[in-house]
Amino acid sequence: MKPMFSGVQQIGRALMLPIAVLPVAGLLLRLGQPDLLNLAPMAAAGDAIFSNLGLLFAIGVAVGLARENHGAAGLASVVGYLVATKGAEVLIGVPPDVLVGLTGQAHDLAAAAFKAHELAKLSVPAGIVSGLIAGGLYNRFSNIELPSYLAFFGGRRFVPIASGVVGLALAGLFGWGWPVLEHGMDVLSRWVLGSGDVGLFAYGVLNRLLIITGLHHVINNIAWFLLGDYHGVTGDLKRFYAGDPSAGAFMSGFFPVIMFGLPAACLAMYHAARDDQRRAVAGLLLSMALTAFLTGVTEPIEFTFVFLAPVLFGLHALLTGLAMVLMDVFNVKLGFSFSAGLFDYVLGYNRATHPLLLLPIGLAYFGIYYGLFRYFISKFDLKTPGRELNDAVTTPDTALLAPGNRARALVAALGGAANLSSVDACTTRLRLVVVSPQRVDEAALKSLGARGTVRPSAKELQVILGPIADQVAGEMRAVLRAGASEGAAPAQLLAALGGAANVSDVQQASTRLCFTVRDDAAVMDKALDALGARGVARPNSKRVHVLIGPKASDMLAALRDLMPAAKG
Numbered sequence: 394m395k396p397m398f399s400g401v402q403q404i405g406r407a408l409m410l411p412i413a414v415l416p417v418a419g420l421l422l423r424l425g426q427p428d429l430l431n432l433a434p435m436a437a438a439g440d441a442i443f444s445n446l447g448l449l450f451a452i453g454v455a456v457g458l459a460r461e462n463h464g465a466a467g468l469a470s471v472v473g474y475l476v477a478t479k480g481a482e483v484l485i486g487v488p489p490d491v492l493v494g495l496t497g498q499a500h501d502l503a504a505a506a507f508k509a510h511e512l513a514k515l516s517v518p519a520g521i522v523s524g525l526i527a528g529g530l531y532n533r534f535s536n537i538e539l540p541s542y543l544a545f546f547g548g549r550r551f552v553p554i555a556s557g558v559v560g561l562a563l564a565g566l567f568g569w570g571w572p573v574l575e576h577g578m579d580v581l582s583r584w585v586l587g588s589g590d591v592g593l594f595a596y597g598v599l600n601r602l603l604i605i606t607g608l609h610h611v612i613n614n615i616a617w618f619l620l621g622d623y624h625g626v627t628g629d630l631k632r633f634y635a636g637d638p639s640a641g642a643f644m645s646g647f648f649p650v651i652m653f654g655l656p657a658a659c660l661a662m663y664h665a666a667r668d669d670q671r672r673a674v675a676g677l678l679l680s681m682a683l684t685a686f687l688t689g690v691t692e693p694i695e696f697t698f699v700f701l702a703p704v705l706f707g708l709h710a711l712l713t714g715l716a717m718v719l720m721d722v723f724n725v726k727l728g729f730s731f732s733a734g735l736f737d738y739v740l741g742y743n744r745a746t747h748p749l750l751l752l753p754i755g756l757a758y759f760g761i762y763y764g765l766f767r768y769f770i771s772k773f774d775l776k777t778p779g780r781e782l783n784d785a786v787t788t789p790d791t792a793l794l795a796p797g798n799r800a801r802a803l804v805a806a807l808g809g810a811a812n813l814s815s816v817d818a819c820t821t822r823l824r825l826v827v828v829s830p831q832r833v834d835e836a837a838l839k840s841l842g843a844r845g846t847v848r849p850s851a852k853e854l855q856v857i858l859g860p861i862a863d864q865v866a867g868e869m870r871a872v873l874r875a876g877a878s879e880g881a882a883p884a885q886l887l888a889a890l891g892g893a894a895n896v897s898d899v900q901q902a903s904t905r906l907c908f909t910v911r912d913d914a915a916v917m918d919k920a921l922d923a924l925g926a927r928g929v930a931r932p933n934s935k936r937v938h939v940l941i942g943p944k945a946s947d948m949l950a951a952l953r954d955l956m957p958a959a960k961g
Contacts, residue, residue, distance in 0.1 A: 487503075523556075593643070600713065652734065665771060883948060891915030897909045
């Protein structure tokens with residue numbers, strides 16, 4: 394069961410790469426319309442992305458699944474996708490009534506138009522399948538060795554070839570099996586859309602509940618790219634941008650929750666914080682609230698209470714389902730290219746139905762969320778930010794978390810480079826595979842800005858960082874590729890000692906560095922052990938000696954650059 398769960402999680406993560414392209418497509422398509430900039434080339438550029446989503450999903454999913462996100466998997470997915478779709482286009486049968494009375498070129502054009510129209514419904518599923526196949530083939534065969542007379546086609550060059558062969562099988566499946574596939578998609582669409590408010594409520598609740606595991610991307614792709622049919626365009630999101638007046642039901646309900654409800658939750662947590670901690674949590678909560686309101690990225694907020702207050706998270710999921718129903722009852726149809734934030738609301742305003750009704754519904758949701766959070770936090774003394782009794786809310790050290798240092802500090806907190814088998818990311822979370830979960834220092838991760846952690850299995854770990862997750866993952870992979878380089882050590886060592894603010898003095902004694910720390914409890918022993926120092930000694934509660942070796946002087950200089958207060 395766990396391998397299957399892990400595999401579905403990988404798929405959900407991979408789906409986020411092509412979805413990240415959609416905001417650009419939506420922006421170009423919307424700004425190019427006659428009621429805005431009236432630039433036909435710009436609108437056509439945005440439409441080109443939506444028209445080729447299948448190809449984008451093939452590339453994005455393959456690269457997302459492949460080891461090291463290698464581009465060779467993306468090339469293989471293109472080969473597989475083109476072979477599958479073009480082969481299927483030849484095999485799809487055209488109903489006789491479509492060609493009645495047509496001859497010659499008109500007959501051929503009508504047949505080609507019918508096939509293209511039908512295949513358009515299949516483009517995203519075909520792209521996802523092609524990407525899954527190419528990513529899997531890359532991981533399995535990228536190092537394959539062939540006989541000497543075929544050696545040129547070995548290794549990574551073999552993957553596009555294999556993908557093309559599998560694409561032929563998909564062409565047969567899609568082409569000859571098209572009537573069955575079309576019927577299945579039609580039945581699914583009719584069942585979900587026909588279930589009305591019940592289906593919308595269930596979708597909203599599941600979407601929030603599954604966010605803990607990252608599997609919400611899977612059901613989102615079904616709703617946004619498969620359901621319904623408007624002149625050959627399928628999916629709630631694509632149909633909305635194609636002008637379907639009935640589209641938007643699976644997107645509208647997120648707007649009152651994300652733009653109003655969750656920012657209200659942040660305000661409630663701020664007001665519920667202890668008086669001496671409000672100033673410390675204000676910046677954190679304001680940042681998360683603005684991120685949700687403007688861009689629609691909500692995970693940093695949700696992971697501040699999902700584990701501390703499961704009841705609140707359950708109410709949050711139910712309220713999301715209710716919002717889906719309310720927006721549908723009032724016939725409010727809103728759409729987005731990425732998420733339900735202010736930017737997408739403004740860009741999709743002129744395409745929306747009754748968009749102004751979002752304001753009274755949103756204000757009502759603001760009051761509901763604020764009231765529920767204040768009540769439950771106070772009633773059950775929930776330890777939301779600013780209410781912790783033992784752990785003061787601290788502002789992470791600026792030098793330590795600068796782009797050049799944060800990845801090294803995170804690697805140290807995760808048990809060192811040797812403890813990381815895989816480093817990936819999706820929208821807001823690092824997705825890691827660790828060798829030894831016991832070596833991960835969750836307190837250190839929190840001090841480095843993590844909003845929370847999720848452990849889908851014994852070896853898998855997800856760290857919620859917010860929108861910077863993908864960038865940080867890239868920096869961490871660079872650190873891992875560099876190995877135990879000298880440049881990585883200072884920031885890692887400082888992080889293991891509790892950060893620059895926790896070190897009051899550092900002196901050199903021959904080949905060792907002698908640190909004086911303010912809070913002994915903040916020193917991360919696991920992280921110190923993972924650094925591979927020649928030795929660590931603790932003469933007393935405030936002193937930590939680290940045996941560096943001949944380069945102790947260089948290390949001291951580098952550390953003092955990161956912690957100017959300790960100079961001299």
